[in-house]
Every structure is written in C-alpha cells, then in structure tokens.
Amino acid sequence: MTPKKPEGPNSPFILLEALKYTPLVSSIPLSNGTENAVPPRSVASNTPLCMSPEENGLMQRYLDLLEPNMQDVSDVQQLQFYKDALAPMLENVPMPSIRIPTSKQPNDDSSTFPTSLLNPLTESLLQPSEVEFVPTDVNLSASSSFTDSTSASVSPFVSNKDALRNSEVPRSPSTARILRAVEFKSPSRAFSLTSTPKKRQISESGSVPSTPSSKIQRLQDVIEKQVRDTQLVLDGILHTDSKTSECYVSFTGSNVKILSAECIERISISLAKLSSLGDCNKLLKEEDAISLKMILESSLKSLDSVNDSVEDADDDLIYSKVDYLLKNISLIFQELYTLPSFKKLQNEESFLFILDTLHSLIEYFYLKTMTSVDMGIIEGFEESNYRSFLSLTQKIAHAFTLLSKIVHTIPLSEAVVIKIVFLSMKTITVDSTMKEKPSLIQNLPLDILKVPLFDTLQFIFNLYPAQREFVLQEVLANFALLPTARSTSRTYKLSNGKSVQLYSTLLVRLLQACTVRHLPEDSSFTTDDPAKDLVNSESCQSHLRSVDASLSKSRHEEYRVANHIVGYLLERSLRQTRSDINNSFVTLTRIMLEDLLNMLTVPEWVGTETLVRQFALNLIMMIVKEKNSVTTKNTALDFFSVIVNKLLTTFDISLFEKYDLPVPSNFNDPNCFLSGVPRYEGITSTCLAYLNTLCGKDDSLENIVPYTLNQWISFLFQIRKASSDPESNYLIDKVLLKSSNLNMDSIMDSNVYTDHEIIHDYFVLSLYRSSLYLNLKFFVSLIIGFLDSPQTSLRTKSLRIISQMKSIPAILHAHPEVLSQVISKVADPSAFVRDTVLDLLSTYMMDFKETVNQLYVFVAAGVSDSSVSVRKRAIKQLADIYEVTSSINIRCDICIKLLSRMNDEEENITELSLHTLDSLWFNNAYLSIDPYKKYDELSFLEKQKIKVHYRSLLKLSSDPTPALHVSLVTTLKKMLTSKENELSKDFCSRICFLLSFLFTLLIEVATEDEGDSFEVGLLHETMSTLFVLSRSFPFLFHYSQLQVLKPYLKSASTIEEQRLLYYVVAIFRQVLPRQKDIPEVFLRNLEATMFQRLTKAGSATLKEMIPCLCYLLSHLNDDQRLYKIIGSCIRTLEETRKNDFSSLKAFRLIELIGLFARFGKLEKVEADWTGIFPSSKGESSNVYALLLDYMDQLLASSSDELRIHVIENMTNVALAQPTLFTSPKLLNILDKIFEENSVDCVSVIFRSFLELLAADEDLITEADEKLESRNQKNPKREQVNVDMLKGFTEKQWTEGVSACLMQKYLSNILDSCFSKELSFALLALEILQHIIHQGLANPRLCFPVIVALEATEVKEVKQVVINLHTELLQKHESLVDGLYAQAASLMFSSKSFPENYVCTIEDTSAFQDMYNVVLSTKNTRSRRKFIMQMLKLLEHENGNLANISHEKILFFNFCCSAMGGIKYLSLDEPLMILQVIDTVLATIGPTITEWMKGHFEEQYKYFSGVLLCNFIHLKRYLKSVYTITDEKVHNFDASKTFRDKKVPLRNNGLKTELLHPDSKREDVANMCIQMFEDENISTDPIVKDDLDAPEEVQPGEAGVNE
Secondary structure, X not given: OOOOOOOOOOOOHHHHHHHOOOOOOOOOOHHHOOOOOEOOOOOOOOOOXXXXXXXXXXXXXXXXXXXXXXXXXXXXXXXHHHHHHHHHHHOOOOOOOEEEEXXXXXXXXXXXXXXXXXXXXXXXXXXHHHEEXXXXXXXXXXHHHOOXXXXXXXXXXXXXXXXXXXXXXOOOOOOHHHHHHHOEEOOOOEEOOOOOOOHHHOOOOXXXXXXXXXXXXXXXXXXXXXXXXXXXXXXXXXXXXXXXXOOEXXXXXXXXXXXXXXXXXXXXXXXXXXXXXXXXXXXXXXXXXXXXXXXXXXHHHHOOOHHHHOOOOOHHHHHHHHHHHHHHHHHHHHHHHHOOOXXXXXXXXXXXXXXXXXXXXXXXXXXXXXXXXHHHHHXXXXXXXXXXXXXXXXXXXXXXXXXHHHHHHOOOOHHHHHHHHHHHHHHHOHHHHHOOOHHHHOOOOOHHHHHHHHHHHHHHHHHOHHHHHHHHHHHHHOHHHOOOOHHHHOOEEOOOOOEEOHHHHHHHHHHHOOOOOOOOOOOOOOOOOOOHHHHHOHHHHHHHHHHHHHHHHXXXXXXXXXXXXXXXXXXXXXXXOOOHHHHHHHHHHHHHHHHHHHHOOOHHHOOHHHHXXXXXXXXXXXXXXXXXXHHHHHHHHHHHHHHHHHHHXXXXXXXXXXXXXXXXXXXXXXXXXXXXXXXXXXXXXXXXXXXXXHHXXXXXXXXXXXXXXXXXXXXXXXXXXXXXXXXXXXXHHHHHHHHHOOOHHHHHHOOOOOOHHHHHHHHHHHHOOOHHHHOHHHHHHHHHHHHHOOOHHHHXXXXXXXXXXXXXXXXXXXXXXXXXXXXXXXXXXXXXXXXXXXXXXXXXXXXXXXXXHHHXXXXXXXXXXOOHHHXXXXXXXXXXXXXXXXXXXXXXXXXXXXXXOOOOOOHHHHHHHHHHHHHHHHOOHHHOOOOOOOHHHOOHHHHHHHHHHHHHHHHHHOOOOHHHHHHHHHHHHHHHHOOOHHHHHHHHHHHHHHHHHHHHHHHHHHOOOOOOHHHHHHHHHHHHHHHHHHHHOHHHOOHHHHHHHHXXXXXXXXXXXXXXXXXXXXXXXXXXXXXXXXXXXXXXXXXXXXXXXXXXXXXXXHHHHHHHHHHHHHHOOOHHHHHHHHHHHHHHHHHHHHHOOOOHHHHHHHHHHHHHHHHOOHHHOOOOHHHHOOOOOOOOOOHHHHHHHHHHHHHHOOOHHHHHHHHHHHHHHHHHOHHHHHOHHHHHHHHHHHHHOOHHHHHHHXXXXXXXXXXXXXXXXXXXXXXXXXHHHOOOOOOOOHHHHHOOOOOOOOOOHHHHHHHHOHHHHHHHOOOOOHHHHHHHHHHHHHHHHHOOOOHHHHHHHHHHHHHOOOHHHHHHHHHHHHHHHHHOOOOOOOOHHHHHHHHHHHOOOOOOOOOEEOOXXXXXXXXXXXXXXXXXXXXXXXXXXXXXXXXXXHHHHHHXXXXXXXXXXXXXXXXXXXXXXXOHHHHHHHHHHHHHHHHHHHHHHHHHHOOOOOHXXXXXXXXXXXXXXXXXXXXXXXXXXXXXXXXXXXXXXXXXXXXXXXXXXXXXXXXXXXOOHHHHHHHHHHHHHHHOOOOOOOOOOOOOOOOOOOOOOHHHHO
C-alpha cells in the first residue's frame, strides 16, 4: 500500500521517494539502512626488522643470492637497470607467463604441452595459465620487458571458468619470476646468470649470449638447489637429538631445550625463497612441516607465560623472551600461509594457543612497555629504550601481517575467528590509555600495528558473513576509546592530501567488504552490440533479473551494516544526558562524520557515499520527529549541517558542460540521465581502470573495483525500471549486459588517464547520481524550514547553519520566499537569531549589490537593537554597505545611525562607531590617492574621486538640525582626542586636506552661474561643512582661507542667503580667537562689514555676529566702542518708546542690548554706565544690575509680544553674570512669570535655564573631559592643549546658582512636564533630565512624575522617562523605594477620562512599562516589592469602607485594570495577587454582602458593592489568563522568593468590563451577592507568613529555591 504523502513543507517524503531511485537503493527497502565502514590502508611500508649481527649475516647471504651487489655498480644508469630488473622479484606481483619457443602452432587442446625442456620438478610447479607458445624466431629476452598488467593477464587458452579463485586455492608464484630475475637486458651489455658477487664481476668480453634452453636450465638448477638447501636445514632440526644438536639451546634460567632463534630465522628465509620460486606444497614434505610446527609449539609452551615473569625479571631478559616468542609465532604463521594445502597443520587448538600467547603479550608486556615509554617521553628517556620499543612494534606488526594473509587464505573455525577479532580490537585500541595525552600518540608508531589488523578484520567480514554482526559490535564498542583530539587522531592521509582517522577508514572497508564480487555470468552475450531480438529474449531478460536479484541482496546487506553503524553512533551521540561519555561521543561522531565527508570524493573510498547517505537519512528522521527533544534536534541539525555544507561545496554544475554531459533538467527523475548513459559508461570504464591500477594486487583493496562496478550496474537498473521507451530500454539492456559480463582482464586492458584531476572529476560526476546530491535542494529547504520553529535554539541553529553555506546568497536570490523568511527574523526575540540574520543579509547584499536599497533598512534597524552583539554586527555591516552603495541618502543615513551610537551605554559600541566613522570619512586608502599629497597636487580624476567620497559628509553637515550638528562636532573632537601623538598629527593633516578641498570647491562654485540650483545647493553644503569643522577644529584654519570667506559677508534677503550668512559669521566667530597672525587691516575691514550687516541680520545670525564683534572690539582695543554702542541703543530705544514701542526697531534694539551685554564683557569696560540710562537711581555701579533694572522698566510697559522679547534679553543679561539669577529683583520677576502661567513666557525662562545648565557645551566638551581623565591615568603621555580644542566656549554658570534655581522652581518644571503643549512639555522634560544627571534635586521629588509620565502616548516623552526611571532605579533604588503607589495616583490624576468611561481589564496595562523597568534589574526582590506596593492600592478593610467615594472607585478600577493587564514573567506574581484578593474578599466580603441584602441608603455601601464585584472580576480574569486553579492559590506560599519559571501561554484576547460607580443600585446588589456566593470563599483567616517578613530557606530547600 502506497503511503499517503504528507503535505507539510518540511516533510521528508520527497527524500524517501528519491532515495528509491539511487544506485545504492535499487530494489532495497529503506528500513535496511546504515552504519560505519573502513578505509583501505595507505601506502605504509613494512619497516625492516631490527636484527643482530648474526641475523644480518644470514640476511646478507640471502640478498647475495637474489640480487646483484649494488656497491660494486658504479654506473648510475646500470644501477637503475638493476633496480628495474629486480622489481618483480622484490615485489609480490603476479608472474609473467613462461614463453616456450616452438616451430608449430599450438594445438587447440591446452593439455598438449612440450615439456622436453623442463624437468619433472619444474613442470610440476607450472600452472597452465602461465605458459604461452611463441614462434622460434621471437626473441625470448623480450619477456623481461613485459609490463605487469600484460604479464598478469590470463592466457587465451584457459577459459575464465577454469581460473582458480583466491578463496579456493592460494596463488603461487611462477617460475617465470626467476627468469625475470636472472635475465638482465642491460642498456650496454647482457650478463649471464650470476648468483654471487664474484661471478657478477665477469667482464663484458667474456660473456656468452644466453639461449632459451640455457635459461630454463639455470632456472631448474636454482629451484633444485634451493629445495636441497631447505631440506638440509629441516633435516638438521628434525632428525637430530635436541640435547646435543647446536640447533637447540637452553633459555636463560631454564634447562629446557628450545629451537634457537638463528634456526628459526634460517627456516623463515628458506621458506621465503621457496615461496618466491614455486608452490611450496609441492616442494616440501607434509610430515616435515608438521614436525617443524610441533617443535615450534613445544618451544612456545616451554617458556613461562609472559605475564608471570614481567614483574620481577630483568628488562633485557624480558625483551629477549618476547623477541623469541615473536620469531616463533611469525614462523608458524609463515608456515601456515606458505603451505595452505597441508590441512593437518591447521589445528584449531594450536592456533588458539598461539593467539592466546599473542593476546597475553599485547595485554601485559606491550601495554606496560608503551606506558613506560610514555613516561620516559615526559621525564626524559634513553634513546636505546625507544629503539627497542620500535623494534618490538615492528616485529609484532610483521606477525599480524602474516596473520592477515592466513585469514585471507585458509578457512578458519568460528572459535579462531572470534579469538582473532578479540585480539585485533585489543591491539587496535591499545593506545586508548593515552587518550588524554594527544602529544604522546604522535611519538609512537602504532599505525603499523593497526594496518594489518584492519586487513584481517576486513577479510573476516568478507569471508565469514555469519560473523559480521559480532565484528561490528566489537568495532563499535571500542569506538568510545578513540582520542577526541582531531590533530593527533587523524594520522591517515588520503590521496587528496586530507588527513582522517585510521579508524574511520575501517568502517568504510567493512562496508565495501559486503559487496558481491562475482555477478552471474552468461557466455552467450559476448559481443558489444548484440541484436535487439537477442537482448529482448527471455534468456537475456532472465539473466538480467538474476543480476538484479544478486545486486539487491548485496545492497540489502550493505544497508543493514550501514544502518547498524550509523544507528549506533547517533543513538549514543543524541542522548539527552550530559555525561562526559556522551559529550565525548558527540565529538567522536562528529570527527567520524567529518572524516567520511573528506573521503566522499576520493575514488578509492567509494563505499563512503552509502554511510554518508544513511547518516543524512537517519538525521532527517530525528529532526522531523516531533517526539524528539529540542536538544536532540539541535545536535542532529548540527551533524546534518556538516553534510549539507560539504555537498554544497562539492556540487559544481559546470562539470557536466566540462565533460560534454547533458545537464539533467530534473535530478529526481531518472529518465533525465538517459541521454548521458553512453558518456557515463565511458566515465565508469575509466574510473574502473584507474582503481584497478591503484589497487594492484593488494588484497585489502580487492573490493573497490567490484563495489564501483556494482554501483554503476545498480544505476542502470534504476533507469531501466523508470524508462518505458523500447529503444531506450534496448540501449540500457545492452550496456547492462556488457557491464555485468565485465571481467578484470578487460578492465586492466582499458586506457587509464594519468591526470588525477580528470579522475577526480569523473568520480564526482558519478556521485551526482546519488540521492545525496539529487535531494540537495530538499536538504537546504529542510534546514530553512526551522527558521519558523517556536524553539529559539532551533531557529538559532538553523540560521547559523544557513549562514555557513557558501552558496546561500545564490539560494536566497533564486528563492525570494526564502529571503522573506529570513528577513522576518530581524525582529526575533533571540539576540543571536537577530545577529545571524544581519550577518546573512549582509553577505547576500555583498554578493548581489543591487539589493542594497531594498534590504538596507533591515540592517540599519540593528543599530538600535537592545543586544550589544547585534549593534556591533550592524555597525560593521553598515560600514560594508557604505563602501558598496552609491546612494548618497543611504550613506548619510548610515552616518546618522553611527552618530546615534556615540553616546551608547557600552563603551565598546562607542569606540567601534567612532573608529568606523573615522574610517569612512577620512581613510582615503581605497581611493588609491597618496595621503601625503596636497589637494592642489592631485589630478583631475583624483579630485573627482575626492568629491564623490566627501559628498555624503557635505550632505550630512547641511542638515540644519542643531542636535545633529552637536553630535557631529562631538564625534570629530573625539576622533582627535582618541589618537596618540603621531596619529593625531596624521589626523590633523587629513582634516587640513579636507579643508583645502572645501575651500577649493568654494572658489569653483563662486565662478559658476549663481542661478544654478545645483551650485547653490553645493555652496550651502560646503559652507555648512566648514561651519562644523570650525566648531571642531578652529585651530586648523588659516588666514588665506578666511580671506576666501570674507566676500560672503554680504547682505541677505532670502532664507537661503540668511542661512549662508549665518554659517560664514559662525565660522569667523569660532576661528578668529584661534588665529594669531591676522593683519589688523583685515580685522578692521571685517569689523566694519559686520557692523553694516547688524541691522538686517536674522536673530540666529545676530547671536553669532555679536560675539564675533565683541571679540574684534576686544582684540583691537576698542572697548570704549562697546560703551558707545550700548548708549546709542538705549537712547534710540527711548525715542522709539515715545513713538511706536511695538515696532520692529524696538525689537532689534532690545535684542542688541541683550546680546552685547551677554558677550561683551561689559564689566571690563572703564566707563560711567549710569549716565547712559534715562532713569538711573545710582544705587549700583554694576552695569548688569543697571541693565536688569532697565529691562524691568521695559517689561512693565511692554505689550504681550514685546514682553516675551524683553524677558528673553533680560535672561541674556543675567547669563552674562549668573549670580543675578539669585538676586531678589530677578527672582521676583521670575515668580510673577510663573504665577501668570504663560506658556510662551515660561518657555523663554526654561530655555535660559537650559543655557545655564550648558547642555550643548557639556556635549561638545565631553571628548575633552575624557582626554583629561586619560591624561591623569597616564601621566607620561604628552598633554594636549584642551583649550585649543574647545573653540569659543566659556563656563557660563557659577557653582550653586543652578542648584538654587532648580530646587526653587522644581515644582513648576514637574508640572510643566504634563502640559498638553508638546514642545513645552519636552522643554521641561529636558531640564528634568539635566537635573537628574547633575544631581541638582532630590530624586524622591522627581520619581513619581517620571514614572507617571510612562503612561503617556507620546513616544518622545515615553522613551525619555523610561530611561530616567531606569537610571534612578539603578543608582537610588533604596531612595525611591515606596514611591510607586504615589506614582500610580499621579498617573491616574494626569489622565482625563470621558464621562461614563468604563474601565476594562485586557492585554494592555498602564503599569506595563513600570513593571518592565523593575524587571530589567533582574532582581526578584525588587519585583516583589513593586507588586506589594501596587497591591496596597487594592487592599481594603471593614473600617475603611465608610470612606469610599466615587473618585476612589474610579481610581480602584484604574488600578485593577492596570494590575490585571501586566504581562507577568513568573507565575508566582499573579498567584500572590490572587492570594491577596482572597484575603481581602474573606475580610470585607461578608460585611458588604450583608449590606447588599438589606435596604441601604448610604452611598459608601453602594460603592463598597461595586468594589467587591470588581475585585472578583480581577480575580476571575487572572485565573483565566494564566490557567490558575484555586488549589494553586491556596498552596502558594508568598513568603518564599519568586521562582522565575516560564509562565504558561497567556490566553490573550480576554476582556473584562469593570462596574462603573454610576451603575444601578439593584443590579450592583444582586451581582455582588451572586458573585460572592459563586466564589465560595472561606471566611476563616488565611494563615500565612508576613509578606514583608525576611525570607527564610528551610533546610534541604535551598537547591529547589535556586
């Protein structure tokens, strides 16, 4: 029955369907799944044995017999010739066929063989497949030039069916190898047969050409001589008395005779020689072999067991005993391997005894020796001990190599197999004791032990299917013993250069050993292009079905093994327990998975794909299974991401085009691969030929070629089953027949590419047919689907995985719906999710720059994020966007966002913003412009680059917002003060460069058409930028630049001209005091020009111009002129008062008097000021007091509009001498103004207060203060002239004046904060901010107002007061404690409710912001106090009921609505409220219900009924929203600390209306009685600890409370 397809977007059904159409799953159920596998060993040569001098002598004689003396060969070319000639002898390669000369063609009957040239012994050693007839005229010496592949081919006279399998008869070396060894074809001369160094010295002239008959005769002589020598050695051992023979010796400390080590070595050498000459089964007698084995076993048993003598014996004695044991065991193994036909040698009991001996040696002696070497490496060790350990390791490895050959050659019993597996696993994990010492593992060559044992396990896994489960269990059970350090555990190097664990290769090798090596053959289909009728015949189709069935069975076994491995690893890795074992298992599994992915694209590890695919399948099942925990899904996603990232990295669609392959239109449709079958066939043939040459005759790699071939055939069957076209089926069937009948000969004869890059690409292309790549899109969509997971950790994990994908920008670009899904997470509650989303969006925008305008807003929002990490990420990404975008608006907005972070609470954010702005504005490196060049020296192109670069800064400076200008000035000053000496000089040079550019631009603009709107705009931008720089770095301007500015001091009639004039005057005001060498003529001229502009300058320009004039008058010693100006203004004003006091002239004169008084330093002018005032009484000579009296007179006679102007200039006079603010006269005037409560007049006073508090100056000089503090911390640092940096700013208030004024008028300021005039309220709130920051008033007086303002709907006000609330709570929590109830009352009184307004309890609350601020302290005690204070507003007693009024009921309803709507963090908070409500209801409920039952006339009784009903409404609402039962309320103990458990999901959307105090009395009475009875509240007092009592933790409960 076909399962129903799930409809969910993350359903794994697509994957499961696709997996059925992959070469690894053909006809196999998916449930037969996955596990681990083993890799073939790398080219690890067997290290030579360490031998004694006596052993070296024996070995030298052996070498003299087999190879020429290399020391006597002086010719390098001749030396290379000898090496090539000896290669077949020294390497264990197949033998070439012997070529026999004959004068006639051989018979068809292969049994006829002319043996006249061979004696019976030599003839018995030959196999029919090793003989080939050649004509007599062919030179036999050419046989030595045959390649290995040619010599290894099977003779055409022998059918494939007659060829013996490796598993049936062991391969025996051919005598032809001796021909190859003795027949040398030197480049210069030919040598005759030589067997000793002396004979090899025959001169060239004395050599005689060899004939075929002489060669064969020499071969026969060598064989007969070696057989005689071997028999003599055996006779000397077997047929002599052990007590008198020199072949037997007594071991130290024992009288027992054992076979000497020298004899063992001689026998080993003789057997090695015989095995290289022919079949030893035919050269030796079985009874001699059995006797020899018995003597060797007797010698083993005669020795004491190793573990009994290790403790007390001498180290040298122990090493000699172990050395003898290993030689003895190696000879027994060699005898068994060399003589496989002697069945009596293969005794199970003796084999088990030998294996037990080896096991004891490894477990006791070798492990102890290795530990002592470890300690020696740490403490310092002798070199001889280390060399002895290496020698021991090499000899054990040699014994294991022989054991692997036995396992591959001889059938073994179940007991022997089990013992070998135990021994192998014990040895493989022998270094597990050094797991915590990764540095020591690298110093010990233990891999030479593991490689032959891996071969052994692979052979067992292949030859003994019944033992596979047992082998897997042992291999996986020891997996946890592996080291967790990647650097030390990955000692095996792949052909692609990457390193992996040797253990990882074992799992792949085991999996590859499961493949079927011989598919069913049919000799009737031998042609490459069989007829269609033949292909469609029943016999052909039956043959193909048998092949399919055989492959299916093989694949079934592969998936069973793979599923076992993967299931074991994942089941232990994904456990929820947090033990060290499980944590290390996660690491080990990840290392294993990474290794498999590194092996995935290496051709010789073709079985890796099965394991990786099963990993992916099992992980998907764990990810999508709803019952799995979040932790499990997190770990599974982590593993899964490793697979997906590797697949994305290796997938390259261009490979199809590179090798002329059609790109499949749908990778999930097998028919899309149909057109590429012929090309795929060629690719597969090339890969098979390459793998065959790679493997050679290494038995451990014998499964690679069959495995690859089976994959190809499975893929063909997959396409065949999906295809319905007869022609296509015929094509596929032909390829199937050819592939299924493919034999090793045809593979070896194929052409092989030597280019490894092509082979790698071919193999990767074959991988693309796997479901791993066919479902890659689904894998990515599965991960993306977790973006909408309700669990934060899963969303975080998903985003982290997505951001690590190299191809994710292309995926997002191709799928807008995925991009929208990612964008939706910008506002995610998790900070890590938001941070990752910003990183992902930035990566996407860098790859697709056309999307910057669309996505910029989402990145920019991160600058104001609550998380520090998100703000950092956003700032860095904004810098990247700034460099790639050409939009001026975006660039300016980026600068504004960065400027907003200059006052961030985190200093790191401030420094990062500062550094980023510095880099964006003044780092010209990426413009390729020499930073040491002056602007005038730049080329035209370089100047254009500069214009584009600074365009955003000009645009930003042209914004008329004062706050932005202040922020710019502050930032620029910080840039300079944050640098060291050399850097500050470099920074100043960059500013000077910018100034040069701006003034040059100013000159260029002046020469253009004045009517051009673009040029006008550019002029204003340039001038505004100069204004900002003049406030930041006035000391960097010079006289020539001021000359350029002076012509712009012209009369202004339009707003644009007035703004331009303002900038010019403001620049002069800032720069002039910092210039020393300006000619007096220029200053006089400038002074005259400014006086001309006084009358028509705007108010803002006037405030800049008069301070500048005052400086000029002081600098030019024209102080008396100030006296004349003030006098003239007063006289003219008096005349104007008589005529038209409300004229604009009067306004300007009053303003001039006030400004000259403020900035002119009139107290320094020596003159009689009393004479210039019309009605001066001479009471004071202080000019400011006189001016204040005069302004008071003007105030009395002024109209409303002029009155405001007079007050403003009166404050200007007072600001010149701040102590006047505390004078009785001015305090009197201020009191009257506040009593009049005129918003306009009070606003003027508030603005003067702000100037008194020097708000702007504090911001601008913040950088100077930081610099001063740093200088104090680092006295060695060179002091910077802070005065030089400040510009034209002076201290504007005297200590004590500000505090007096703020305390006197604090109530007026607080009341003004509630004004309906927004600008007026913001002004008052700004003053309140400075009061709090400077500590000018008691925080308790300000706190209720600040908290009450949180209920406002004005965003500007709300954010300011929340920040102030947070600041006060952090600094003065104990001081403001207990004021929340007062704040709630003030909040209620500040609100205006419409008539008959009905309060409701819903999801919003007026106390929510208040609660959030308290919550931000992360102190449960603070939240507890806050709730208790709020509850006091709700508590009532019987004695207080008589005082209830209409207003109090409205306030009670307001508090009920606010308390019920708060979104509480802990469930304990609503429980405490409910318990208090029950207590109050139990107290006043009976009394009120009794009143309701009678006839009441008193108003307070009616209001009490309304109160009781609303109490119950609040209780029911909280119980419904938080799903709280009466039992929970009753069992709650409010005396304990809140437990911040996650509140159950709120039942949002509920709404409850509270009773209004104007409701009908009858309805209120009936409702009150009914609701109280329904609650069934006990009137017994609830005995609980005092809620305010100190909290106590009972013994044994501390852990629970925490």
